[in-house]
Amino acid sequence: MARNITPREKDYSQWYLDVIKAAEMADYAPVRGCMVIRPTGYAIWESIQSQLDERFKATGHVNAYFPLLIPSSFLEKEAKHVEGFSPECAVVTHAGGEELEEPLVIRPTSETVIGYMYSKWVQSWRDLPILINQWCNVLRWEKRPRLFLRTSEFLWQEGHTAHATREEAMEETLRMLEVYRSFMEEVLALPVVVGEKSEGERFPGAENTYTCEAMMTDKRALQAGTSHFLGQNFAKAFDIKFQNRDGELEYAWTTSWGASTRLIGAIIMTHADNDGLVLPPNVAPIKVVVIPMSPDQNRLQDIMLPEAQKIVDKLTALLGRNRVILDTQFHMRPGDRFFYHLQRGVPLRLELGEAEMSSSCLRAVRRDTAEVLNISFDAVEREVPKLLDEIQRSLFERAKAFRESNTYQVSSFDEFKEVLNKKGGFIKAYFAGTPEDERAIKEATTATVRCFLLDDSSEGTCFYTKKPGGRLAIFAKAY
Amino acid sequence: MARNITPREKDYSQWYLDVIKAAEMADYAPVRGCMVIRPTGYAIWESIQSQLDERFKATGHVNAYFPLLIPSSFLEKEAKHVEGFSPECAVVTHAGGEELEEPLVIRPTSETVIGYMYSKWVQSWRDLPILINQWCNVLRWEKRPRLFLRTSEFLWQEGHTAHATREEAMEETLRMLEVYRSFMEEVLALPVVVGEKSEGERFPGAENTYTCEAMMTDKRALQAGTSHFLGQNFAKAFDIKFQNRDGELEYAWTTSWGASTRLIGAIIMTHADNDGLVLPPNVAPIKVVVIPMSPDQNRLQDIMLPEAQKIVDKLTALLGRNRVILDTQFHMRPGDRFFYHLQRGVPLRLELGEAEMSSSCLRAVRRDTAEVLNISFDAVEREVPKLLDEIQRSLFERAKAFRESNTYQVSSFDEFKEVLNKKGGFIKAYFAGTPEDERAIKEATTATVRCFLLDDSSEGTCFYTKKPGGRLAIFAKAY
Ligand SMILES: [Zn+2]
Ligand SMILES: [Zn+2]
Numbered sequence: 014m015a016r017n018i019t020p021r022e023k024d025y026s027q028w029y030l031d032v033i034k035a036a037e038m039a040d041y042a043p044v045r046g047c048m049v050i051r052p053t054g055y056a057i058w059e060s061i062q063s064q065l066d067e068r069f070k071a072t073g074h075v076n077a078y079f080p081l082l083i084p085s086s087f088l089e090k091e092a093k094h095v096e097g098f099s100p101e102c103a104v105v106t107h108a109g110g111e112e113l114e115e116p117l118v119i120r121p122t123s124e125t126v127i128g129y130m131y132s133k134w135v136q137s138w139r140d141l142p143i144l145i146n147q148w149c150n151v152l153r154w155e156k157r158p159r160l161f162l163r164t165s166e167f168l169w170q171e172g173h174t175a176h177a178t179r180e181e182a183m184e185e186t187l188r189m190l191e192v193y194r195s196f197m198e199e200v201l202a203l204p205v206v207v208g209e210k211s212e213g214e215r216f217p218g219a220e221n222t223y224t225c226e227a228m229m230t231d232k233r234a235l236q237a238g239t240s241h242f243l244g245q246n247f248a249k250a251f252d253i254k255f256q257n258r259d260g261e262l263e264y265a266w267t268t269s270w271g272a273s274t275r276l277i278g279a280i281i282m283t284h285a286d287n288d289g290l291v292l293p294p295n296v297a298p299i300k301v302v303v304i305p306m307s308p309d310q311n312r313l314q315d316i317m318l319p320e321a322q323k324i325v326d327k328l329t330a331l332l333g334r335n336r337v338i339l340d341t342q343f344h345m346r347p348g349d350r351f352f353y354h355l356q357r358g359v360p361l362r363l364e365l366g367e368a369e370m371s372s373s374c375l376r377a378v379r380r381d382t383a384e385v386l387n388i389s390f391d392a393v394e395r396e397v398p399k400l401l402d403e404i405q406r407s408l409f410e411r412a413k414a415f416r417e418s419n420t421y422q423v424s425s426f427d428e429f430k431e432v433l434n435k436k437g438g439f440i441k442a443y444f445a446g447t448p449e450d451e452r453a454i455k456e457a458t459t460a461t462v463r464c465f466l467l468d469d470s471s472e473g474t475c476f477y478t479k480k481p482g483g484r485l486a487i488f489a490k491a492y
Numbered sequence: 493m494a495r496n497i498t499p500r501e502k503d504y505s506q507w508y509l510d511v512i513k514a515a516e517m518a519d520y521a522p523v524r525g526c527m528v529i530r531p532t533g534y535a536i537w538e539s540i541q542s543q544l545d546e547r548f549k550a551t552g553h554v555n556a557y558f559p560l561l562i563p564s565s566f567l568e569k570e571a572k573h574v575e576g577f578s579p580e581c582a583v584v585t586h587a588g589g590e591e592l593e594e595p596l597v598i599r600p601t602s603e604t605v606i607g608y609m610y611s612k613w614v615q616s617w618r619d620l621p622i623l624i625n626q627w628c629n630v631l632r633w634e635k636r637p638r639l640f641l642r643t644s645e646f647l648w649q650e651g652h653t654a655h656a657t658r659e660e661a662m663e664e665t666l667r668m669l670e671v672y673r674s675f676m677e678e679v680l681a682l683p684v685v686v687g688e689k690s691e692g693e694r695f696p697g698a699e700n701t702y703t704c705e706a707m708m709t710d711k712r713a714l715q716a717g718t719s720h721f722l723g724q725n726f727a728k729a730f731d732i733k734f735q736n737r738d739g740e741l742e743y744a745w746t747t748s749w750g751a752s753t754r755l756i757g758a759i760i761m762t763h764a765d766n767d768g769l770v771l772p773p774n775v776a777p778i779k780v781v782v783i784p785m786s787p788d789q790n791r792l793q794d795i796m797l798p799e800a801q802k803i804v805d806k807l808t809a810l811l812g813r814n815r816v817i818l819d820t821q822f823h824m825r826p827g828d829r830f831f832y833h834l835q836r837g838v839p840l841r842l843e844l845g846e847a848e849m850s851s852s853c854l855r856a857v858r859r860d861t862a863e864v865l866n867i868s869f870d871a872v873e874r875e876v877p878k879l880l881d882e883i884q885r886s887l888f889e890r891a892k893a894f895r896e897s898n899t900y901q902v903s904s905f906d907e908f909k910e911v912l913n914k915k916g917g918f919i920k921a922y923f924a925g926t927p928e929d930e931r932a933i934k935e936a937t938t939a940t941v942r943c944f945l946l947d948d949s950s951e952g953t954c955f956y957t958k959k960p961g962g963r964l965a966i967f968a969k970a971y
Pocket of ligand 2: 586591
């Protein structure tokens with residue numbers, strides 16, 4: 014167990030911060046609620062970004078950039094939107110040495126300014142669909158900040174699309190939900206429940222919000238990405254109209270969808286352990302570290318180092334540039350060198366010392382299980398990719414089994430409260446309540462409706478109101 | 493000549509804006525001085541970003557992210573820095589519904605907050621060097637905005653490094669200057685003069701500023717990227733100290749270097765013509781467009797389209813995903829389809845109509861020269877990459893020849909003024925003046941010292957003060 018990390022069982026919040034600190038992933042910034050993402054953490058974001066971006070482009074999207082500053086009057090054009098976001102806004106009142114005529118808000122999200130621009134770009138059905146994504150920073154003032162999970166400024170992507178028909182916009186909303194699900198499960202090894210948000214948990218201004226919900230190792234839920242069907246709400250607020258094929262003017266149908274640096278928090282709280290960060294190979298910026306060692310400096314330089322370099326080169330050809338690194342921290346003891354990469358979550362460590370040289374076999378240590386394997390020099394190109402796939406699969410399976418063993422179905426509020434207090438986790442229940450019922454449940458238990466399940470259309474008696482026709486929902490305490 | 497573009501000879505500023513509009517590269521945002529970078533423009537930025545980032549990583553740098561908001565007191569810690577930047581700052585005074593105790597500025601550049609963080613991260617010489625780069629948005633309030641060239645918000649990268657010695661920091665400063673030069677010349681086909689800024693044109697807080705200066709087609713200079721040797725100025729202001737190998741505390745030596753979306757303006761004003769945008773193949777997101785055509789819809793679908801797709805696939809295998817596109821805008825006339833891609837600067841157009849089908853030869857049209865070539869279907873993989881290289885080379889040579897034919901050496905102020913008024917362009921002259929002399933020259937002529945040449949260490953009598961020991965400088969009117 015790492016001395017610089019509080020055990021997870023003892024204090025989950027402190028464990029989380031210790032893991033981040035030990036891996037040098039992030040720091041609080043001098044401005045309250047803001048963070049600095051350090052190179053180890055930022056490399057994970059770059060990996061997320063490039064792989065999500067590839068999936069966005071494969072589904073026909075292009076990137077663009079919209080301005081940071083939004084006139085405060087824009088927010089007010091959509092009633093629910095301003096109500097949801099204005100309490101969290103940072104406001105610029107002075108610029109260029111003068112007081113501004115109209116205060117500007119730093120974007121908390123960009124539906125408004127993008128809606129304004131789309132209304133200028135869209136004239137005819139031929140201009141639709143618009144399929145644009147933006148990678149940027151946003152700001153939502155946060156009184157109880159937590160690195161990666163809740164910070165005043167965070168990095169994200171926000172997709173904004175406009176369509177000629179309701180059906181097409183709804184298809185897009187669900188397509189992007191599936192892009193998130195597959196990315197989270199295949200790349201981040203993050204099993205997620207996909208579902209529809211209840212009325213009380215919807216994005217301000219949306220007709221429907223869809224979500225990917227993951228279970229953290231403290232059994233709380235984390236909303237990992239959302240996709241919103243905005244109907245014609247923003248089109249009406251910003252006058253996005255087009256001439257249809259029959260020459261009639263119609264409002265467009267829009268969607269938006271986003272995922273953020275919060276995903277890094279989800280990775281930590283799903284895979285990390287008491288020794289520190291654990292990264293699934295598919296998202297790990299560094300997938301393998303090769304560690305040449307010898308008490309004899311001459312042998313180290315003349316024999317181990319060139320052999321280690323050969324292995325790095327072979328694996329780099331398979332896994333990509335900068336994905337396999339050579340550790341040359343020779344001023345450190347072997348154990349400290351192991352620990353350095355272990356705490357940064359590198360999925361696989363290959364040790365190359367005297368014993369390994371004489372047996373022509375590397376000592377391979379899995380980060381996820383600490384399992385040790387011997388891989389002969391000749392078999393490296395065959396065995397390492399297989400092993401990485403196995404680690405990826407195993408991290409996903411472990412997380413999925415954890416979620417399943419911590420999900421309980423209930424049929425009454427008493428049962429609901431008992432499970433929540435004694436076991437925690439996800440509670441499955443038929444629900445047909447109003448937003449007021451949602452609020453009452455939250456006040457009584459701190460648990461919220463995470464979503465209505467999309468892959469289960471069964472109906473049942475509401476556990477709370479006892480009304481018939483309840484949809485199957487997941488409730489949980491959430492981040 | 494394009495009807496939607498004002499001729500360059502008639503009104504250079506309007507021509508510039510028309511080119512941007514015709515290519516749908518950018519728009520002004522609703523907030524004065526800010527811009528929206530549309531997909532065509534943003535794809536160019538993505539191309540710049542990925543290729544510069546690769547060069548930064550190849551020279552040992554990693555990326556990180558520092559906060560958008562900086563306490564206003566931070567700016568004041570370096571006297572020249574606050575003097576230079578505070579008049580351009582946007583100030584946040586309210587956030588989360590409350591008035592802030594200390595106003596926050598939106599970063600105009602990040603030396604201050606990064607210096608503050610480095611002081612926490614650096615203890616020993618073993619923590620050095622720190623070689624970090626950041627891709628982000630910055631804000632400098634702009635009263636006379638111009639798309640890409642001067643906007644209140646812009647996108648850029650800012651490298652920030654800290655070193656144990658003066659020599660190492662100076663090496664880094666010049667290494668990054670060379671990274672910029674080679675990138676600008678090899679990728680953007682932008683010939684640049686590299687040199688050192690005069691005292692009057694230095695970055696606020698720097699000991700030396702180095703620059704890449706390019707000549708636009710209106711003969712004005714554009715500063716395309718800068719690299720700053722900051723000495724120990726910011727280390728002293730933010731207390732970045734480390735224990736050296738002898739156990740003594742020393743201040744670190746820092747550098748910073750940046751290039752921005754302004755580069756897109758430089759590409760336009762170097763390569764575009766009266767028909768619109770012209771992109772050098774190495775930076776062009778789309779390098780080739782293939783245009784299948786036929787008056788017969790059946791033949792178009794059954795014969796031209798599959799043949800065109802084959803060509804796209806072959807070239808994609810060579811040039812990369814999304815680099816070669818198939819135009820299927822069949823509702824448009826052929827001429828309009830040509831023009832659509834021409835105005836977006838696509839370097840090479842391959843036409844495939846009835847004549848081409850029967851001769852098994854594509855009609856290839858170069859964007860830069862309008863030259864037409866026939867390329868047989870079989871030779872596409874051999875000829876197209878060669879042709880793209882030739883276009884790249886030729887754009888660079890043309891720009892370089894233009895700069896050279898518009899550079900004049902002078903030895904007196906009278907000559908200086910005469911050249912500037914009658915010819916414009918770059919003026920080479922030995923200069924040994926003070927910042928006051930620089931100001932006087934600027935007031936009299938609007939021209940500024942762009943830089944002292946780095947590759948020429950000759951000395952001569954100052955054209956202005958007539959003092960000996962002048963260094964060879966370039967003067968020009970500048971953007
Ligand atoms: Zn005031
Ligand atoms: Zn106030």
